[in-house]
Amino acid sequence: MAVRDEQLIRAGVETGLIEESTLEQLRLIARKERVPLLSKLLAHYRLPVSAMHRALAEDQGIQFVDLSDTKLNAVLTKKLPSSLINRKQMLVMTSAGEDMLVISDPTDRVSIDSALRLVGDDLPVTMSDPERIRLVVKKVLANTAVAQASESSAPETDLVAVLDQVLRDAYLNRSSDVHLMIEEEGLRIRFRVDGKLTDYPLDADQTVAAGLISRVKVLSGLDISEQRMPQDGGFSYHLAAPVDMEFNIRVATAPTRLGERITMRLLGSESSSLTLTDLGFLESDLVEFKQAIRKPYGMILLTGPTGSGKSTTLCAALQEINHPDINIMTVENPIEYVIDGISQIQTGPKINFADALRSLLRHDPDVLMVGEIRDSETADVAVKAAMTGHLVFSTLHTNNAVSAVTRLVDIGCEPFLIGSTMTAVIAQRLVRRLCRHCAKPRPANEDERILLGVEDEVEIFEPQGCAVCQGQGFRGRLGLFETLWFNERLARMVSKGADEETLEANAGKALKFMWEDGCEKVLRGLTTLDEVRDVAVFKRHDTVEVS
Numbered sequence: 001m002a003v004r005d006e007q008l009i010r011a012g013v014e015t016g017l018i019e020e021s022t023l024e025q026l027r028l029i030a031r032k033e034r035v036p037l038l039s040k041l042l043a044h045y046r047l048p049v050s051a052m053h054r055a056l057a058e059d060q061g062i063q064f065v066d067l068s069d070t071k072l073n074a075v076l077t078k079k080l081p082s083s084l085i086n087r088k089q090m091l092v093m094t095s096a097g098e099d100m101l102v103i104s105d106p107t108d109r110v111s112i113d114s115a116l117r118l119v120g121d122d123l124p125v126t127m128s129d130p131e132r133i134r135l136v137v138k139k140v141l142a143n144t145a146v147a148q149a150s151e152s153s154a155p156e157t158d159l160v161a162v163l164d165q166v167l168r169d170a171y172l173n174r175s176s177d178v179h180l181m182i183e184e185e186g187l188r189i190r191f192r193v194d195g196k197l198t199d200y201p202l203d204a205d206q207t208v209a210a211g212l213i214s215r216v217k218v219l220s221g222l223d224i225s226e227q228r229m230p231q232d233g234g235f236s237y238h239l240a241a242p243v244d245m246e247f248n249i250r251v252a253t254a255p256t257r258l259g260e261r262i263t264m265r266l267l268g269s270e271s272s273s274l275t276l277t278d279l280g281f282l283e284s285d286l287v288e289f290k291q292a293i294r295k296p297y298g299m300i301l302l303t304g305p306t307g308s309g310k311s312t313t314l315c316a317a318l319q320e321i322n323h324p325d326i327n328i329m330t331v332e333n334p335i336e337y338v339i340d341g342i343s344q345i346q347t348g349p350k351i352n353f354a355d356a357l358r359s360l361l362r363h364d365p366d367v368l369m370v371g372e373i374r375d376s377e378t379a380d381v382a383v384k385a386a387m388t389g390h391l392v393f394s395t396l397h398t399n400n401a402v403s404a405v406t407r408l409v410d411i412g413c414e415p416f417l418i419g420s421t422m423t424a425v426i427a428q429r430l431v432r433r434l435c436r437h438c439a440k441p442r443p444a445n446e447d448e449r450i451l452l453g454v455e456d457e458v459e460i461f462e463p464q465g466c467a468v469c470q471g472q473g474f475r476g477r478l479g480l481f482e483t484l485w486f487n488e489r490l491a492r493m494v495s496k497g498a499d500e501e502t503l504e505a506n507a508g509k510a511l512k513f514m515w516e517d518g519c520e521k522v523l524r525g526l527t528t529l530d531e532v533r534d535v536a537v538f539k540r541h542d543t544v545e546v547s
Contacts, residue, residue, distance in 0.1 A: 002130070003056065003105050005038040008049075011056040016437060017467050018045065035242045043242040048172045048470070050129040053104075055467035057127040060106040064471060067102070067132045068199055070095040072140065076119045082141055084115065089133050091140065092119055099123055104130040131201045138203060159211045162204070167266075168239050169200065171247075174476070176266060180216070182209050182259040194432045194477050195307075209259070216262050220251040230254045234334065250334055267336045274316045274337075279309070280433075280478030282520060285512070288485050289424070293317050293393075296366075298423035299386040301373075303398040309430045309479055310395045311336050314369060317393065318342060327364055331356040332371035347371075353378040361385060370394040376412030383413050386421040401427040401484040401511065402500045409497075419495030427482040427514060429535035431527045434461055435469035439525060448529055452519045453540055461525040478526060480536055482514035513539045 012018035018041060030040040042049060057064035076092035076099060077085070085091065088111040089104040101115055101123045112125060166189060170178045175191035178200075182188075187209030189200040204212065217224045220233030231253045238246040250265040276286060292300055300317075302310040315337040318328060322341055333347040343363075345356050353370055354377040360368060361381075372395050373379045386392040398407050404425045408418050439461040444452065448460065463473020484490075487510055493503060504511065518532030519540075 003053070003107065005036065007107060008052040008056055009038060009041065011059040012041070012052055012467070014059045015055040015467050017047070017051065017055045030242070033241065040242045042172055043244075046172055046174060048169055050131070051467050051470050053127065053129055054470060056106065058467055060127075062106050063100075063124070063126045065093070065095060065100070065102065065126045065128050066471065067093065067128050067136060070100075070102075072136065073099050076123075077140060079118045080115055084111065085137055086141060088115075089130060089137055090115055091133065091136055092123070093126075100126045102126050102128050102133060104128070104133050129201065135201050135203055157204075157208050157211070159208070159215045162202070162208070162212060163215055164239070166200065166202065167237055167249075168243060170266060171239060171243065171245060173198075178264040178266070180209075180213060180262040180264070182206070182213075182256070182261065184258070187212065194472070194474055195430060196432075196472075213253075213260055213262055216251060216264065217253065220249075222251070222253065227260050228255050248335075248338070250336075267334075274312065274319060276316050276320055279313055279316055280521070280526070281481065282517065285481060285483050285517070288483065289317070289426070290320065292424045292485070293321050293391070295391060295423055297386060297389045297391055297421075299383065299392045299394070299421045300423050301394055301396055301404050301425045303396045303401065303404050303425060303427045304429060305397065307430070308428050309477075310428065311371070313426070313428060313479065314393050314395070315339065318367070318369060321367065326366045328367040328369070329360045329363060329365045330369040330371070331360065332369070354381050357381045357385065361390075365390060367391045368393070372396070373408075373411070379408055379411045379413050383408075383417050383421055387417060392421075398427065400514070401425040401482045402503045402507075404484075405494055405503065406500055415497045416495040419491040419493075422486045422491065422494065424486060425484040428479045429514065430477045431480055431518070431521075431531040431535060432472075432474035433476045433478045434463060434525060434527055435466060435473055435475040437468040438464040438466035438473065440464050441525070451529060451538065452523060453516075454523070458523060460522055460529065463528065478521070480514050480518045480521070480532065481512075482517065483512050485510045513541070516540050 009018065009023065013020055013023060026040045026044055027037055030037040054064045070093040073092040073094045080090070088108065091102050093100055093102045101119060103112060103125060104127070106127055116123060166178065170191055173191050173193050175193050177192040179190040180187060186206055187202065187204035189202050190197045191200050214224050219235040222231045222233045232251065234248060234250045236246060236248050248267040250267055252263050253260050276289065281289060302313055304310055318339060322328060322339065329343045331345050331347060331353055335344050335346050347353055347356055353374065357368065357370055357378065358381055368385055368390050370378065370382050370392065373382060382392050382394055396404050396407055398404050405418055409415055441459040441461050444458050444460045449455065449458065465471040465473045469475040484507065490503065490507060490510060493506060514536040515532070515538050518536050521527050522529050522532060
């Protein structure tokens with residue numbers, strides 16, 4: 001028996017997932033638009049329906065488990081009648097050596113008691129995502145008459161509806177990438193959420209998998225008959241109300257042993273509300289960055305590996321200074337964020353970064369953004385544009401801020417040009433942000449205080465897991481930044497060809513290491529020390545002021 005929407009909504013209110021005032025407002029809007037209230041709430045809060053089921057479990061005082069971390073207990077499950085398993089969607093699973101009865105509806109006490117009498121009254125009752133339970137139940141009942149009867153009456157799969165549901169859930173889960181992979185059992189779908197891959201429950205055999213991949217290729221303008229060569233494309237997709245969101249999707253295909261796999265990157269789904277504050281800049285760095293991006297000329301570089309959020313930071317910076325009296329133009333490949341009022345050019349086979357940048361210089365720009373400096377030609381044009389009165393933003397692939405200078409020299413830029421044009425270099429990485437609803441404080445131990453650079457007793461926060469963060473303990477991501485603000489002294493040193501060690505030793509307060517920025521955010525309860533360790537190298541000045 002399925003849980004009613006009102007039960008899920010009430011549980012969401014009781015657990016703090018939904019605000020009562022917002023609920024009443026959305027109830028009126030949903031009635032006016034004639035859409036289900038639960039769908040309206042999920043779209044408003046950008047939550048998957050599984051978060052509501054987790055809230056129901058919390059409200060009922062039942063543990064919520066992830067079935068990907070469990071195994072089926074076939075012996076105990078066989079004690080349950082097939083009709084009970086199929087109608088009530090319940091199973092006996094094992095996790096860390098402990099058996100449990102997994103259910104989808106905690107309010108159906110009659111069915112739960114009946115199942116416990118068959119498998120053991122002492123078995124703990126847990127809850128999980130109903131869709132994941134349904135997929136396991138289908139495998140359990142694969143050879144039974146119940147399954148055969150349901151399969152014989154199953155309608156033909158609507159591939160358009162399936163893709164729409166996958167992309168809708170990807171958006172609600174705040175996923176950055178969607179992976180479609182063909183395996184022996186059929187199609188496997190994974191979402192990358194906050195930098196981590198999670199499986200998405202979808203029942204799709206080989207036929208459905210091939211059809212879904214062909215559907216994506218058609219939308220992307222790719223050759224569906226070509227399955228031996230990698231292809232790249234993209235398309236715009238609009239999610240209907242109540243989500244009512246349009247975003248761009250970048251598509252890449254690759255041939256594998258069992259068939260093609262597809263990776264879809266969702267671009268620009270949050271660009272309209274993106275601000276510098278949301279990125280995770282601390283107050284002092286935010287003030288410096290805002291001053292830097294408002295200078296009339298110079299060069300600002302963002303450095304870091306692929307996926308470290310450089311393009312997002314550049315987008316937020318451009319939106320911060322976007323004004324009718326400023327002509328902002330960009331050269332990108334691809335255009336990840338569409339920004340109103342800005343001329344954006346995408347490079348391709350007929351135009352490269354350097355040629356596009358030269359062309360833009362004839363269009364009276366005030367601010368230029370180059371998606372990436374890859375070669376000496378692009379670097380030369382960008383540096384000379386910064387020297388001739390333009391503010392230039394761009395990115396480099398380097399590990400830290402100071403090495404950006406060395407990288408430009410290696411590419412072919414003259415040190416005196418770099419020193420006279422550089423305004424700031426910011427190296428960044430992304431870490432998961434602690435869920436503010438469930439993070440718990442605890443005293444830092446001695447080793448942690450040494451790493452944090454503090455002597456007094458301090459509190460740090462640990463992830464717990466709740467309905468808001470879907471049991472992860474983290475929700476969203478924030479940037480860790482290594483900032484190098486250029487002053488006259490640094491500019492002279494760069495012009496004279498100073499190496500990285502010399503620049504670091506003499507930068508003083510103009511340079512803040514990424515580790516220091518991460519430690520400040522740990523002490524503020526924004527993230528954990530483990531997250532900082534994963535992306536930053538232990539490096540700090542002799543004296544560090546931690547606010």
